[in-house]
Amino acid sequence: MAVSKTVGIAEVQRAAQAGIHDFGENRSPLFVQKQVALPEERWHFIGHIQTNKLKDLVGRASLIHSVATRHALEVISRLAVERQMRQPVLLEVNVSGEESKDGVSAQDVPSLLQAAGQLPGVEVRGLMTMAPVLLSERDDAARQCFASLRRLRDNLAPDYANADNISLNELSMGMSDDFEDAVKEGATLVRIGRRLWS
Numbered sequence: 001m002a003v004s005k006t007v008g009i010a011e012v013q014r015a016a017q018a019g020i021h022d023f024g025e026n027r028s029p030l031f032v033q034k035q036v037a038l039p040e041e042r043w044h045f046i047g048h049i050q051t052n053k054l055k056d057l058v059g060r061a062s063l064i065h066s067v068a069t070r071h072a073l074e075v076i077s078r079l080a081v082e083r084q085m086r087q088p089v090l091l092e093v094n095v096s097g098e099e100s101k102d103g104v105s106a107q108d109v110p111s112l113l114q115a116a117g118q119l120p121g122v123e124v125r126g127l128m129t130m131a132p133v134l135l136s137e138r139d140d141a142a143r144q145c146f147a148s149l150r151r152l153r154d155n156l157a158p159d160y161a162n163a164d165n166i167s168l169n170e171l172s173m174g175m176s177d178d179f180e181d182a183v184k185e186g187a188t189l190v191r192i193g194r195r196l197w198s
């Protein structure tokens, strides 16, 4: 996925002509502006969720990557049911446990999945994470973080094998500086910004 938060509509159009059709935005006003301008592309929301902005995202986002609270799941479900659709989401996991990071802790993922299972308007497709910032060339913290997310998914997936609105196939992990490690660890979606546009 191309993270288009630093570029305008013209650059997105050029990327689409080159064959990229998944774009990620982290702020709802720009998300809406770009999605409305280019509705034929797939638009992913990857930013911090403010529940009062969810009304602008539900139905417009092909995937909301950054859901981390039961409250956000409930609001998404209510809006989606009103709009007679089901909103695909990922749960953002704070694997590294850094306090500055968004995301649910790994140990709280099962209870969030339980909650999602009761909400008819959400469809959970997998997990997302942000790796810690690397301290040196040889620091393998990012790769370990990605491996942990995959293990968490592998451990939980059998419990949801028959769930109607939960599958854990997607792993959204990896950005410009660490996507190669993420792919090695099983990423199904990488979120590339700077490396693509510079």
Ligand SMILES: *Cc1c(COP(=O)(O)O)cnc(C)c1O
Residues within 6 Å of the ligand: 003, 005, 026, 046, 047, 130, 175, 176, 177, 191, 192, 193, 194, 195
């Ligand atoms: C900006 C952003 C990216 C892309 O980061 P780059 O380092 O520019 O590739 C990926 N994921 C999220 C959540 C972002 O906010």
